Amino acid sequence: xxxxxxxxxxxxxxxxxxxxxxxxxxxxxxxxxxxxxxxxxxxxxxxxxxxxxxxxxxxxxxxxxxxxxxxxxxxxxxxxxxxxxxxxxxxxxxxxxxxxxxxxxxxxxxxxxxxxxxxxxxxxxxxxxxxxxxxxxxxxxxxxxxxxxxxxxxxxxxxxxxxxxxxxxxxxxxxxxxxxxxxxxxxxxxxxxxxxxxxxxxxxxxxxxxxxxxxxxxxxxxxxxxxxxxxxxxxxxxxxxxxxxxxxxxxxxxxxxxxxxxxxxxxxxxxxxxxxxxxxxxxxxxxxxxxxxxxxxxxxxxxxxxxxxxxxxxxxxxxxxxxxxxxxxxxxxxxxxxxxxxxxxxxxxxxxxxxxxxxxxxxxxxxxxxxxxxxxxxxxxxxxxxxxxxxxxxxxxxxxxxxxxxxxxxxxxxxxxxxxxxxxxxxxxxxxxxxxxxxxxxxxxxxxxxxxxxxxxxxxxxxxxxxxxxxxxxxxxxxxxxxxxxxxxxxxxxxxxxxxxxxxxxxxxxxxxxxxxxxxxxxxxxxxxxxxxxxxxxxxxxxxxxxxxxxxxxxxxxxxxxxxxxxxxxxxxxxxxxxxxxxx
Numbered sequence: 001x002x003x004x005x006x007x008x009x010x011x012x013x014x015x016x017x018x019x020x021x022x023x024x025x026x027x028x029x030x031x032x033x034x035x036x037x038x039x040x041x042x043x044x045x046x047x048x049x050x051x052x053x054x055x056x057x058x059x060x061x062x063x064x065x066x067x068x069x070x071x072x073x074x075x076x077x078x079x080x081x082x083x084x085x086x087x088x089x090x091x092x093x094x095x096x097x098x099x100x101x102x103x104x105x106x107x108x109x110x111x112x113x114x115x116x117x118x119x120x121x122x123x124x125x126x127x128x129x130x131x132x133x134x135x136x137x138x139x140x141x142x143x144x145x146x147x148x149x150x151x152x153x154x155x156x157x158x159x160x161x162x163x164x165x166x167x168x169x170x171x172x173x174x175x176x177x178x179x180x181x182x183x184x185x186x187x188x189x190x191x192x193x194x195x196x197x198x199x200x201x202x203x204x205x206x207x208x209x210x211x212x213x214x215x216x217x218x219x220x221x222x223x224x225x226x227x228x229x230x231x232x233x234x235x236x237x238x239x240x241x242x243x244x245x246x247x248x249x250x251x252x253x254x255x256x257x258x259x260x261x262x263x264x265x266x267x268x269x270x271x272x273x274x275x276x277x278x279x280x281x282x283x284x285x286x287x288x289x290x291x292x293x294x295x296x297x298x299x300x301x302x303x304x305x306x307x308x309x310x311x312x313x314x315x316x317x318x319x320x321x322x323x324x325x326x327x328x329x330x331x332x333x334x335x336x337x338x339x340x341x342x343x344x345x346x347x348x349x350x351x352x353x354x355x356x357x358x359x360x361x362x363x364x365x366x367x368x369x370x371x372x373x374x375x376x377x378x379x380x381x382x383x384x385x386x387x388x389x390x391x392x393x394x395x396x397x398x399x400x401x402x403x404x405x406x407x408x409x410x411x412x413x414x415x416x417x418x419x420x421x422x423x424x425x426x427x428x429x430x431x432x433x434x435x436x437x438x439x440x441x442x443x444x445x446x447x448x449x450x451x452x453x454x455x456x457x458x459x460x461x462x463x464x465x466x467x468x469x470x471x472x473x474x475x476x477x478x479x480x481x482x483x484x485x486x487x488x489x490x491x492x493x494x495x496x497x498x499x500x501x502x503x504x505x506x507x508x509x510x511x512x513x514x515x516x517x518x519x520x521x522x523x524x525x526x527x528x529x530x531x532x533x534x535x536x537x538x539x540x541x542x543x544x545x546x547x548x549x550x551x552x553x554x555x556x557x558x559x560x561x562x563x564x565x566x567x568x569x570x571x572x573x574x575x576x577x578x579x580x581x582x583x584x
Contacts, residue, residue: 006118065353076106079364081156081181084163089114089130098181101156103148114179119147126158133160134177143184154183155188178409206568211315217274217308219249219267228315246314259287266298273300273311284318295322330492337497337524411449411552413575416507417481419452423459424479431477435467440480446507447575454548460509461541462568469515469566477513486506489571490557495527495546502573509570518560526558 022234075082081098083091099106102117115123122144129142137160146154163176202225203400207210211228213221221244224232249270255263262285269281281300288294296315302312366387373380424439459479466477486501518526525531527546549556553573560566 007202007318050320062254068188083109083114083179083181085114085130085177085179086445087175087177089127089132092176100190101146101154101181101183116328117148118148119145119153119234121145134162134175137161137177145181149373153185155184157184158182192220208314209317211317213248213313214303215274215311215313217310218247219270219274219311220245247528248274259285266300269298270300270311270313273302274309276302276309290570293323294319333524334497337495338527359390363387366390410453411451413447414450414452415444416446416448416450416455416457416509416572417444419450419455420459420481420509422452424463427463428462431463432467432470432472434472435470435476436461436476438476438478438553440478440482440510442481443483446483448507448552448572449575450552450572454552457569458509458545458548459511462509462570465541465568466511466515466566469513469518471515475489480510482508482510483574489555493523493558495556495558497551501555501571502553506571508570509573510567511570512565512567514565517562518558518566519562520560525556527556 024359076096078095079109081101082093082095083098084093088094091112091114094106094109096106099109102109115126118126125142126144129140133140143155143157143160146156148154158179158181160177162181163178206225206226207226208266211225211231213224213228216222221245249267251262252267252270255505262283266283266285269278269283273281279302282297284295284297284370286293286295295318297318299314299316303312326335366383369383370380370387373383419484420442421439424437428437463477463479467475470477484506489501489506527542529540529543531543546556549570549572554572557569557571558566559569
């Protein structure tokens with residue numbers, strides 16, 4: 001028979017068993033021996049069952065204790081700090097990792113404000129964000145610095161989740177915040193080191209004298225250095241090329257004007273480097289903003305970070321080098337011109353003296369032959385023709401000596417403008433009919449120490465050279481005489497090359513024609529003996545002018561533009577004081 005076990009609420013198992021027994025006796029029920037045996041068996045089974053349950057409970061309690069120990073060990077030794085805060089920011093609970101961060105025991109942290117462990121500068125930031133964390137902590141985070149007596153500027157990252165406590169915890173009622181505190185010091189130091197490295201690299205790039213920019217694969221400007229930025233800010237040619245995000249290739253391709261071909265060539269070079277068609281590209285080009293002479297060399301080199309391709313464009317100002325090269329070339333030309341002049345002078349001197357000696361013998365013998373011939377002699381005419389040719393040859397020798405500046409002619413002070421006018425009067429009839437000669441107004445008192453015949457010879461040769469340059473077509477020649485300061489005398493195309501001024505003031509005779517002009521490469525030979533670009537003439541006119549200027553301490557410069565004519569400027573030293581002025 002199975003006895004129904006009554007259900008007794010509450011109490012321990014012992015109490016339940018006694019209550020069950022008393023209930024059975026109270027009912028006055030009597031049990032047979034069989035029933036007692038069954039009841040005893042039931043109790044024994046129940047006892048064993050309880051013992052087994054008790055063993056299971058003890059095993060479970062041990063497991064729970066071990067699990068709790070492992071959890072607490074993991075909790076306190078987690079790689080991040082855990083802090084439970086109430087709405088006022090007071091620490092309710094903290095793990096060992098956080099305690100180690102702030103150099104406190106975990107138990108000692110209870111009841112302390114979290115903000116006390118932050119550096120003073122970051123406390124207002126934390127307090128301002130705390131309310132937002134409680135309201136909606138999802139996706140919110142903040143980076144602050146812990147600061148203690150031992151550890152300072154300890155960078156941490158804070159994130160949080162809400163943690164609701166049961167109402168039965170009367171001392172901890174309300175919402176709580178579980179804050180995860182992650183040590184970011186190593187990352188912060190690495191970031192600061194990276195920033196320092198970037199600052200150093202950019203400082204180095206900014207210190208470069210070259211204009212540097214970095215372009216991506218599409219040619220868009222990523223960054224530029226300060227030299228590039230300053231040039232772009234001051235140069236109207238640069239436009240928007242200093243703005244990051246601007247496509248530099250588009251700027252080059254859209255360039256207009258006489259420098260457009262340079263910009264287009266640079267764009268093609270950059271594209272070739274970006275497309276790995278070239279390992280390097282360079283282009284040397286002029287750039288003359290607002291009339292200033294400048295030259296640059298553009299260099300393009302590839303750059304990659306292993307994933308993307310870039311191009312580094314550097315423009316280096318080579319103006320100083322170019323000017324030095326130009327000056328060196330001019331000095332070399334001057335040296336060559338002087339060497340050539342010295343060589344020609346030695347040659348001309350030798351020819352003139354030897355030729356004179358030979359012609360003296362020739363003329364002397366011809367004169368002797370003439371004196372011994374009767375008037376009706378058949379050879380008289382031939383000997384007279386030979387005499388005329390000999391005198392012309394002697395005249396050529398004289399011109400050679402004039403080129404050398406070795407002609408001894410008496411000089412005296414004379415009015416330069418008046419001397420030039422006397423020469424023009426005799427040239428008006430000799431000039432071609434279609435050539436007009438005009439005279440500029442010259443102030444009086446331009447006194448030079450010279451010889452009137454020499455001045456007339458200079459003017460005659462210059463004017464003849466000018467109307468021959470017009471080549472039998474309508475044209476004009478202008479003659480003017482003006483004072484000029486020594487510093488204003490140009491050094492380009494100056495002859496003789498060795499000339500050095502020794503006065504503060506010079507007087508300039510300008511002869512300007514409307515002819516075809518003189519080619520630049522021929523100017524250096526213009527005053528050489530027997531050099532001529534024209535079919536007629538002996539090529540001694542300008543050589544004689546130069547020789548006369550040597551004897552007078554003067555010089556000549558040449559200015560010419562193709563199809564715009566030429567201008568020759570004669571510079572003669574002025575006389576500071578004189579007692580008598582003459583034009584004859």
